């Protein structure tokens with residue numbers, strides 16, 4: 001008989017290095033009304049640090065201050081008090097923004113642009129050269145399982161597909177810090193698993209991930225450390241394993257034992273702790289593993305009976321055929337190849353200046369259609385053709401909007 005004592009789960013990833021990516025001290029945000037009177041204290045004296053290569057969970061019930069904290073980290077809101085440093089600088093600094101990827105809770109996408117055009121648009125915002133943009137778009141679409149629908153307008157996408165394109169968009173600049181707000185919402189269990197594997201793969205490559213979610217099972221699966229907010233204040237922060245461990249309990253897992261052996265073991269334990277403390281049951285797996293097992297069995301059975309496993313429009317990733325771990329790993333490998341610069345050098349801006357004027361000028365074009373203008377002059381011919389098509393499509397839609 002082999003009897004094993006279950007030890008606290010060890011880290012499956014290398015421990016995060018001590019390099020501090022985000023440092024927050026005494027962070028406070030008070031929203032005020034029109035008259036300047038305090039309306040809501042959304043974040044109240046919050047302190048925490050996030051280290052390079054870790055997955056950090058931001059948890060809390062509705063209205064606890066998570067989104068406000070994220071907006072402060074992104075430099076979209078000014079703190080009322082306290083300091084935030086991201087990569088050692090203000091989050092409002094352009095050089096900092098170049099290193100951050102953000103998946104908002106709601107995807108703000110131009111619904112008439114295709115998935116490919118959407119990624120191209122964001123690639124241009126980061127000033128990626130055409131060749132690098134094309135390569136990354138192909139790889140990202142493959143990674144998020146949307147290669148087959150790359151030319152469909154994102155407005156037609158389901159919620160889960162929008163999450164996927166949102167993730168690809170957040171990764172287009174090969175960010176060092178990725179902030180994901182409810183990344184698995186609307187995704188089916190296979191998509192959720194893929195998303196979680198991808199988050200772990202990113203962390204293994206030294207990326208830092210901040211994850212805000214209500215889905216505690218997802219958080220438990222991927223986070224190294226978590227911070228729990230309530231009423232804008234930190235209620236708990238620390239390594240997940242330590243927060244969840246019950247130091248006054250012990251669990252022993254063994255193969256099924258014969259009745260006499262079990263009686264003997266219980267007798268020994270009873271002699272030490274009495275009756276009340278002992279519980280014997282079968283361990284259970286979580287619903288996600290069970291679901292994935294059932295789907296995998298069904299998929300195999302279908303293959304045996306009909307043989308129809310390839311040739312559909314659905315990406316292998318969506319059919320659950322791809323290696324869940326190998327796939328994102330392989331693509332991240334390609335994305336981080338040293339042959340090409342990982343990201344364009346951030347423009348030199350004077351310290352303290354939070355605005356890249358050139359980029360702002362580009363962004364201040366005539367709405368989404370502006371994206372296709374100035375950069376198109378430098379684009380390669382096939383690309384220019386694609387952009388012209390997008391331009392035309394937008395013009396048509398705008399005209400249609402005016403008529404109706």
Ligand SMILES: Nc1ncnc2c1ncn2[C@@H]1O[C@H](COP(=O)(O)OP(=O)(O)OP(=O)(O)O)[C@@H](O)[C@H]1O
Nearest residue numbers: 031039040042060061062063064065066067068069
């Ligand atoms: N722009 C704003 N003006 C006034 N009050 C605000 C504003 N944004 C947030 N708040 C308030 O700040 C508090 C924290 O809100 P926040 O959106 O950060 O919570 P949350 O934890 O992200 O909630 P949820 O889980 O529902 O997204 C709430 O009381 C909210 O009403």
